[in-house]
Amino acid sequence: GEDVEQSLFLSVREGDSSVINCTYTDSSSTYLYWYKQEPGAGLQLLTYIFSNMDMKQDQRLTVLLNKKDKHLSLRIADTQTGDSAIYFCAEKSGAGSYQLTFGKGTKLSVIP
Amino acid sequence: DAGITQSPRYKITETGRQVTLMCHQTWSHSYMFWYRQDLGHGLRLIYYSAAADITDKGEVPDGYVVSRSKTENFPLTLESATRSQTSVYFCASSGGDQPQHFGDGTRLSIL
Numbered sequence: 001g002e003d004v005e006q007s008l009f010l011s012v013r014e015g016d017s018s019v020i021n022c023t024y025t026d027s028s029s030t031y032l033y034w035y036k037q038e039p040g041a042g043l044q045l046l047t048y049i050f051s052n053m054d055m056k057q058d059q060r061l062t063v064l065l066n067k068k069d070k071h072l073s074l075r076i077a078d079t080q081t082g083d084s085a086i087y088f089c090a091e092k093s094g095a096g097s098y099q100l101t102f103g104k105g106t107k108l109s110v111i112p
Numbered sequence: 113d114a115g116i117t118q119s120p121r122y123k124i125t126e127t128g129r130q131v132t133l134m135c136h137q138t139w140s141h142s143y144m145f146w147y148r149q150d151l152g153h154g155l156r157l158i159y160y161s162a163a164a165d166i167t168d169k170g171e172v173p174d175g176y177v178v179s180r181s182k183t184e185n186f187p188l189t190l191e192s193a194t195r196s197q198t199s200v201y202f203c204a205s206s207g208g209d210q211p212q213h214f215g216d217g218t219r220l221s222i223l
Contacts (some may be wrong), residue, residue: 035214041216043155043202088154098160098209099170105154
């Protein structure tokens with residue numbers, strides 16, 4: 001089946017930029033998503049990108065998509081302690097399905 | 113308030129018991145989903161529904177039953193709970209091609 005891979009941990013200092021990477025295998029992906037999960041909470045949609053775009057910026061968040069390499073990244077500028085959370089990458093197949101395939105999540109720790 | 117709500121937030125039960133997790137959304141989204149989240153596995157899809165009275169299996173459906181008699185509700189039932197079903201359960205909904213929005217989850221422990 002289709003697969004989404006992420007590194008499990010990332011640690012950055014407060015004020016630095018964070019870059020969380022994701023790779024996927026489904027060449028027919030239509031949308032790619034980033035969700036944030038804080039402890040004890042559900043998944044909060046952060047941003048998403050359509051597969052015919054290569055970049056999307058939303059305040060401190062920048063999403064880059066390299067469709068050729070099937071690589072997605074989320075950059076958080078000026079990382080704050082409140083950004084500490086687990087970040088999930090997810091992709092939606094273009095094969096008429098509304099299901100998402102999730103990565104296992106990257107735990108971002110921000111050091112004050 | 114508009115949104116998606118899950119109940120209960122926490123549940124402890126014993127093996128062999130039946131337990132039902134509730135999910136209610138106020139957006140009139142056609143699609144609804146149930147996931148379980150476990151360490152080392154991320155989120156795995158249990159069941160989903162494209163509309164009232166239409167449901168389909170996801171990746172890990174065994175031991176679970178769903179129904180969708182009304183668009184806004186999508187209950188998940190464990191007919192005879194097992195310890196391996198101890199998990200955090202998330203419900204989500206989406207309006208077709210729109211992103212999925214998640215509830216806050218139900219933390220289920222089976223003793």
